[in-house]
Amino acid sequence: MLTVRTLGALRAALAGFRADRARVALVPTMGALHAGHMALVAAAREPGTRVVASIFVNPRQFGPDEDLGRYPRREAEDAAMLAAAECDLLWAPTVEAMYPAGFATGVTVGGGLTDVLDGAARAGHFDGVATVVAKLFAQVGPTHAYFGEKDWQQLAVVRRMAVDLDMGVEVVGVPTVREADGLALSSRNIYLGADERRRAVAMPRALAAAALAIGNGGDVEGALGEARDALAGAGFVVDYVELVDAATLGQAEPGRPRRLLAAARMGGTRLIDNLPVK
Numbered sequence: 166m167l168t169v170r171t172l173g174a175l176r177a178a179l180a181g182f183r184a185d186r187a188r189v190a191l192v193p194t195m196g197a198l199h200a201g202h203m204a205l206v207a208a209a210r211e212p213g214t215r216v217v218a219s220i221f222v223n224p225r226q227f228g229p230d231e232d233l234g235r236y237p238r239r240e241a242e243d244a245a246m247l248a249a250a251e252c253d254l255l256w257a258p259t260v261e262a263m264y265p266a267g268f269a270t271g272v273t274v275g276g277g278l279t280d281v282l283d284g285a286a287r288a289g290h291f292d293g294v295a296t297v298v299a300k301l302f303a304q305v306g307p308t309h310a311y312f313g314e315k316d317w318q319q320l321a322v323v324r325r326m327a328v329d330l331d332m333g334v335e336v337v338g339v340p341t342v343r344e345a346d347g348l349a350l351s352s353r354n355i356y357l358g359a360d361e362r363r364r365a366v367a368m369p370r371a372l373a374a375a376a377l378a379i380g381n382g383g384d385v386e387g388a389l390g391e392a393r394d395a396l397a398g399a400g401f402v403v404d405y406v407e408l409v410d411a412a413t414l415g416q417a418e419p420g421r422p423r424r425l426l427a428a429a430r431m432g433g434t435r436l437i438d439n440l441p442v443k
C-alpha cells in the first residue's frame with residue numbers, strides 16, 4: 166500500500182487507478198484506527214474498486230477546549246492495519262497541504278442538522294467536518310465514501326452535503342462495531358482509565374433499555390429520563406439523550422425511522438453513541 170502526502174502524489178496514484186478503469190472508494194478517518202474503521206475498509210472493498218483511506222486529524226473540527234493536541238496519532242500502526250486489510254492507497258496530508266496559507270473557504274450544512282445534538286454542544290464542529298470532507302471528496306473523486314454509524318449526526322450531515330452540492334458520491338453508513346460488553350469502538354476510548362472504562366458500559370446499556378422501552382410503546386420522556394439517570398448514576402455528565410427523526414434529526418414522528426442519540430462525559434472523555442428505535 167502506497168502512502169501519499171502531497172496532492173501531486175495523490176493525483177498520480179489516482180491516475181493509475183483510472184487507467185485500470187477502477188472505481189475509487191474513500192474511507193475518511195482521523196487515524197488511531199480500530200475494528201470500526203476496518204469495517205469501513207471491508208465494506209468499501211468491492212471487485213473493480215480501489216480503496217483509498219485518508220488519515221487527517223482535522224484541526225477545523227476541534228473546538229478550542231477540545232482534544233486536538235492529545236488526539237492519538239499512530240500512523241505507522243494505522244498504515245500496517247490498512248495494508249493488512251488490502252487498502253490500496255493511504256492519503257495522509259499535512260495540515261499545510263490541506264489548509265495552505267490563505268485558505269478561506271468553509272462548507273456549512275443547515276436545515277436543522279447542525280444546530281442540534283453535537284452541533285449545539287460543539288460550536289463549529291460540523292462546519293469543520295463538512296469542509297474537510299468536501300475537500301477529501303474533491304481531492305480523491307470517489308464514487309462511494311464510507312462513514313461509521315456511530316457518528317450518526319456526522320453521517321446525516323455528510324449525506325445532506327453530498328446531495329445538496331451534487332458531489333456524485335454515494336455516502337454509505339456502516340454499522341457500529343462494539344466491544345464484547347457493548348461499548349461502541351472509538352479512538353477516544355483509550356483516554357478512559359480502567360474504572361472509567363468499566364463504568365462506560367452504562368452508555369450502550371442505557372441506550373438499549375430506552376430504545377426497547379420506546380420501541381415497545383413506552384413513554385418517551387420517561388425512557389429518556391431513565392437513560393439520563395442511568396448515565397449520571399454511572400458517573401457520566403450527560404450532554405444529551407434525545408429521540409429524533411433518523412434522517413432530519415428533527416422531531417421524531419410516528420411512521421418514520423427514529424434514532425436515539427446520546428453524548429456524555431466520563432471524566433475528561435466525551436463519548437457518543439446511538440441506536441435505532443423500532
Ligand code: PAF
Pocket residue numbers: 193194195196221223226294297298316319
Ligand atoms: O469521523 C471522523 O473520523 C472525522 O470526523 C472525518 C469524517 C474523517 C472528518 O475529519
